[in-house]
Amino acid sequence: MRLANIHDAPAISRLSLRVVRRWIVPEQPAVAVMALEEGLRPSVIRQKIRAGQRFHLAFVDDTLAAVAAVRDDSHVFQLFVGTRYQGQGIARKLWDRLRRDCVRRAGTRVFTLNAAPGAVPVYLHMGFVLDHRPARARSKIVSVPMRYRVDEPA
Numbered sequence: 001m002r003l004a005n006i007h008d009a010p011a012i013s014r015l016s017l018r019v020v021r022r023w024i025v026p027e028q029p030a031v032a033v034m035a036l037e038e039g040l041r042p043s044v045i046r047q048k049i050r051a052g053q054r055f056h057l058a059f060v061d062d063t064l065a066a067v068a069a070v071r072d073d074s075h076v077f078q079l080f081v082g083t084r085y086q087g088q089g090i091a092r093k094l095w096d097r098l099r100r101d102c103v104r105r106a107g108t109r110v111f112t113l114n115a116a117p118g119a120v121p122v123y124l125h126m127g128f129v130l131d132h133r134p135a136r137a138r139s140k141i142v143s144v145p146m147r148y149r150v151d152e153p154a
Contacts, residue, residue, distance in 0.1 A: 001097055004055035009042040011064045016040045019080040024116045032141040058094050060085060068094040073106035076113040095126055109150045114143035
């Protein structure tokens with residue numbers, strides 16, 4: 001596992017688009033699909049990396065298997081595992097790495113994310129809870145707001 005750099009953007013984009021098209025797009029209205037795919041273009045990912053958003057990468061052998069990304073050391077905006085690598089504990093390991101990094105860097109105690117409806121059980125298993133607070137902004141993308149509270153040092 002390692003942090004991404006701008007040269008990783010094309011590989012992050014390819015993996016993310018494959019996962020999104022397979023698992024997330026079927027639950028989304030057309031306007032949301034356009035927004036999702038736009039945000040996964042290599043140029044947009046490079047821009048996010050340059051802006052300080054952190055992309056953590058997991059590899060199996062030399063193949064990119066998963067990506068987890070966070071902004072402001074507290075909002076997880078991507079956690080995608082390639083379909084062939086799902087069910088192997090990679091998401092948990094990547095989440096643990098991202099969480100520890102944010103706690104170390106910024107003292108983060110609460111994380112948020114907007115889960116694809118089909119991914120909610122995975123996030124519940126990792127300790128997230130549904131976030132019903134009205135202050136959470138909603139977008140055109142169908143998602144389930146969730147949060148995670150750090151109870152102990154990671």
